[in-house]
Amino acid sequence: MAPAAGKRGRLRRCGRRRRCGRGTLIACAAWTAGWVLAAALLLRAHPGVLSERCTDEKSRRILAALCRDYQGGVLVGDLCQDLCVAGRLLYRRCLYYERGKKVLQADWRGRPVVLKSKEEAFSSFRRPGLLEDQAWKGGQDFPEAELLLLVAGEVKNTLGLELSHGGLGLLWPRLRGPRWRGQLASLWSLLQQEEFVLLSLLQDLSRHAPPVLGSCGHFYAVEYLAAGSPHHTALFPLGGASRGLARAISDMALSFLDLVSHFDNDFSHRLHLCDVKPENFAIRRDFTVVAIDVDMAFFEPKMREILEQNCTGDEDCNFFDCFSKCDLRVNKCGAERVNSNLQVICDKIFRHWFSSTLGSSAISLELRLQLQETVQDCADPGHPAGLPQRAPPNVFRKLQRLLQATLRELQEVDN
Structure with a gap:
C-alpha cells in the first residue's frame, strides 16, 4: 500500500507541476502581449523612436x-x-x-x-x-x-x-x-x-x-521656419513677437481657424490633416500659421481611399488623427471621415492655450470661461455612442467671435 500511495503522491505532485507550468506559460504570454501592445502604442505616438x-x-x-x-x-x-x-x-x-x-x-x-x-x-x-x-x-x-x-x-x-x-x-x-x-x-x-x-x-x-x-x-x-514644440509655453517660438502672450495666442488661434476654413473650402477637394501636432506647424512674424510638414495631409479622394478598409470595430478605422466608423454589417470602414480638422486642432492645440494656466488677467473671467467651454465642445462633442463625433456646426463661428472679442478686450487695456 505504501508504494501505491507514494505513486499516487508523485502523480498528484506531477499534476500540480503541470498545472503550474500552464499557469506560468499563460502569465508569460500575457506579460509578452502587454509589452508588445505597449511597444505598438509607443510607436504609434512617437514614430521617431526607431x-x-x-x-x-x-x-x-x-x-x-x-x-x-x-x-x-x-x-x-x-x-x-x-x-x-x-x-x-x-x-x-x-x-x-x-x-x-x-x-x-x-x-x-x-x-x-x-x-x-x-x-x-x-x-x-x-x-x-x-x-x-x-x-x-x-x-x-x-x-x-x-x-x-x-x-x-x-x-x-x-x-x-x-x-x-x-x-x-x-x-x-x-x-x-x-x-x-x-x-x-x-x-x-x-x-x-x-x-x-x-x-x-x-x-x-x-x-x-x-x-x-x-x-x-x-x-x-x-x-x-522654426517649428512648434510642446516644450514652448505657447507651443511656438515667439522670440520676435512684440505683442504679449495673450494677444499672440489669440492671433495664432485666429490664423488656425483661417487655415481650417481655407483647407476645407478653397480647393476643389477638402484637404484633411491627419497628423496635427505643434512640430508640424510654424508661425510667421505676422502670426500666420504655416503647415510645414504635410506628409500626412490628403485631399478628399485619397482620404476616402485610405479610410475605406476592413474592420471589426471603430478603432480599426482610425488613421492617425483622421477617424472613420466601422459598418459591422459588412466589416468595412466608412469612406467618409467623421471628425474634422477643426476638432483635432481644438484638441491638440487650443486645449493647451485656453486653459486657466495660460489665461490673461487682462481678459475677463466670463470670456475665458466661454473660450474654455467652447474649445471643450469643439474637441470632444460628447455625442451618444454610435453617432458620428462631429463638432457642433456653429462652433467655428463661436470660436472666431470669442477670439475677436478677446483681442478687443486686450486692445482696450493697451489703450
Whole structure:
C-alpha cells in the first residue's frame, strides 16, 4: 500500500507541476502581449523612436552622393549648380531623419532653407518605364502629350487627384535638352513624394503652406521656419513677437481657424490633416500659421481611399488623427471621415492655450470661461455612442467671435 500511495503522491505532485507550468506559460504570454501592445502604442505616438540617428557626418555624405550623381549626369535640378559647384547652397545642420525621410537645414544665398527627401538615395525611387523602353531610348522625340499623361498618372497615384494638363503646369518643367534622361528621372523621384506634389500644387495658392523653392534630384527645398514644440509655453517660438502672450495666442488661434476654413473650402477637394501636432506647424512674424510638414495631409479622394478598409470595430478605422466608423454589417470602414480638422486642432492645440494656466488677467473671467467651454465642445462633442463625433456646426463661428472679442478686450487695456 505504501508504494501505491507514494505513486499516487508523485502523480498528484506531477499534476500540480503541470498545472503550474500552464499557469506560468499563460502569465508569460500575457506579460509578452502587454509589452508588445505597449511597444505598438509607443510607436504609434512617437514614430521617431526607431528612427536612425541624425548626424552631420551622414548628412554630408548624402549630399556628396547627390552631387556625384549630378556630376555624372544621373540627376539634375535648378539647385544642383548652387549646391554642387558654386557653393551658394551650404549645408548647416541635420534637423531629423524619420522612417527614411531626411530633413536638413542649409543656407541658400544667405537665406535659411530646408532640404527634404522621402528617401536617402536617388536609386531608392522607382524609375519611369520610359527610360527603359528601347523604342524611346533617346527620348527627345517622345510626344509631350504622352509625357503629360504619364505625369498625370503619377499625380493620381500619389494624391488621388485627376488633374487637367493646365493643372500640371507647376509640376511640368518641359523636359528637353542634353540631360533629358536626368530631368525625367529627377522629376519622377519628386512625383513619388506626396509632400512635394502637394506643396507644388499649393504654390501661390495658400498662405498656410510653404512654397517649393527648387530641387536637386530627389531633394527639394522649402523656406526654413522654426517649428512648434510642446516644450514652448505657447507651443511656438515667439522670440520676435512684440505683442504679449495673450494677444499672440489669440492671433495664432485666429490664423488656425483661417487655415481650417481655407483647407476645407478653397480647393476643389477638402484637404484633411491627419497628423496635427505643434512640430508640424510654424508661425510667421505676422502670426500666420504655416503647415510645414504635410506628409500626412490628403485631399478628399485619397482620404476616402485610405479610410475605406476592413474592420471589426471603430478603432480599426482610425488613421492617425483622421477617424472613420466601422459598418459591422459588412466589416468595412466608412469612406467618409467623421471628425474634422477643426476638432483635432481644438484638441491638440487650443486645449493647451485656453486653459486657466495660460489665461490673461487682462481678459475677463466670463470670456475665458466661454473660450474654455467652447474649445471643450469643439474637441470632444460628447455625442451618444454610435453617432458620428462631429463638432457642433456653429462652433467655428463661436470660436472666431470669442477670439475677436478677446483681442478687443486686450486692445482696450493697451489703450
